[in-house]
Every structure is written in structure tokens, then in C-alpha cells.
Amino acid sequence: MTGFVLDLATFRPGMDRTEEEAAASDVGLLQPEWREQVRGTFVIEQSGARVTVRGSVQSRAHLECVRCLREFDLPLEVPMVIYAERTGSTSREEQDQLERDDHMLFHDGRRLDLREAVREALLLELPITPYCREDCPGLCPSCGAELSLGPCGCTPQADD
Ligand SMILES: [Zn+2]
Ligand SMILES: [Zn+2]
Numbered sequence: 001m002t003g004f005v006l007d008l009a010t011f012r013p014g015m016d017r018t019e020e021e022a023a024a025s026d027v028g029l030l031q032p033e034w035r036e037q038v039r040g041t042f043v044i045e046q047s048g049a050r051v052t053v054r055g056s057v058q059s060r061a062h063l064e065c066v067r068c069l070r071e072f073d074l075p076l077e078v079p080m081v082i083y084a085e086r087t088g089s090t091s092r093e094e095q096d097q098l099e100r101d102d103h104m105l106f107h108d109g110r111r112l113d114l115r116e117a118v119r120e121a122l123l124l125e126l127p128i129t130p131y132c133r134e135d136c137p138g139l140c141p142s143c144g145a146e147l148s149l150g151p152c153g154c155t156p157q158a159d160d
Contacts, residue, residue: 003022003026003027003040004020004022004026004027004038004113004114005112005113005114005115006018006020006053006107006112006113006114007110008046008051008111008112009110011044013046014045014046014047015043015044015045016044016046017041017042017043017044018042018044019039019040019041020039020040020041020042020114021037021038021039023037023038024036024038026038026115027115027116027122028115028119029119029122032062033061033062033063033126034059034061034062034122035062036059036060036062038058038059038118038122039057039058039059040055040056040057040058040114040118042054042055042080049085049089049109050084050085051084051085052081052083052084053081053082053083053084053112053114054080054081055080056078056079056080057077057080057121057122058075058076058077058078059076059122060073060074060076061073061074061076061122061126063130064130065130065131065132066130066131067131067136067137067138067139068132068136068137068138068139068146068147069139070132070146072132074130078121078122078124078125080117080121082105082114082117083102083104083105084104084105084106084107084112085098085106085107086106086107086108103117105117136148
């Protein structure tokens with residue numbers, strides 16, 4: 001059983017909880033950034049044909065600092081809210097549009113696949129310009145020394 005593919009029959013009607021876990025590759029997250037397990041904790045609410053999933057997913061992304069070029073791990077925790085309707089309650093066209101515009105998912109009454117939503121939620125959290133830490137001083141422009149390890153001995157330059 002793959003994590004993040006919910007078997008709806010195993011949950012109590014009304015409200016229930018689940019903890020999911022999968023390899024990053026199982027939710028479509030690829031190397032080199034994604035090497036670790038993805039974990040999720042959710043509250044599942046089933047009400048008629050509507051399933052609401054609330055919770056969060058956690059993982060760590062392996063990134064390279066744009067300032068000092070050092071590799072580091074960035075812990076991520078992303079809150080998620082997912083609404084899923086039963087397939088057949090709308091036309092195929094409407095369903096495509098709802099999936100695209102309102103991030104609504106669909107289930108067939110038995111399975112609800114959260115993998116795509118989990119993948120997107122984590123990808124959206126990746127910084128465009130990753131810093132190993134917010135105040136990373138980066139590399140000396142003259143000698144290339146890593147300034148977080150201490151001054152490099154070059155003449156300090158005036159900040160511009
Ligand atoms: Zn850095
Ligand atoms: Zn230097």
C-alpha cells in the first residue's frame with residue numbers, strides 16, 4: 001500500500017485521522033533535491049460524497065546555497081486542505097476545470113489519491129533562491145573563501 005493513497009473504506013464515517021508516509025519518489029519528487037521520506041498527518045472528514053482532508057506534510061529538501069554554494073537540508077512543513085468530490089457528480093469537463101482552478105480532487109468512493117497534491121504543495125515551498133541561513137555571508141569576491149568560517153584576510157571592501 002502506497003502512502004498518500006487513501007483507502008476510504010478503512011476510515012470511520014464522519015471524522016478520522018491518518019498518518020501517511022512514502023518515499024519522495026513515490027509522490028513524484030525527484031533527486032537531487034528530494035531524497036527523504038515524505039510524511040503527512042491528516043484529519044479525514046467524510047460527509048456524503050464529499051471528503052475533506054486537512055493536515056500537513058513534512059519532508060526535507062536538499063539544496064545548494066546561492067551565496068556560499070554549500071549544500072544543506074531545508075526542513076519543510078506545509079499545511080494542506082483538500083476537498084474531494086466523487087467522480088460522476090460532475091461532467092468530465094467540469095471535473096478537469098475544478099481540478100485545475102480550484103484544486104479539487106476526485107475519488108471513486110474507494111480510493112483518494114493525494115500524491116499529486118502532496119508533490120505540488122512541497123514543490124511550491126522550495127525557495128527560488130535558497131540560502132543555507134538567512135544571513136549567510138557567502139564567498140569573498142576576491143579570494144573565494146567561505147566567509148561564514150571567518151574573515152579571509154583580504155582587505156575589507158566598502159559595502160555598496
Ligand atoms: Zn550559504
Ligand atoms: Zn578574500
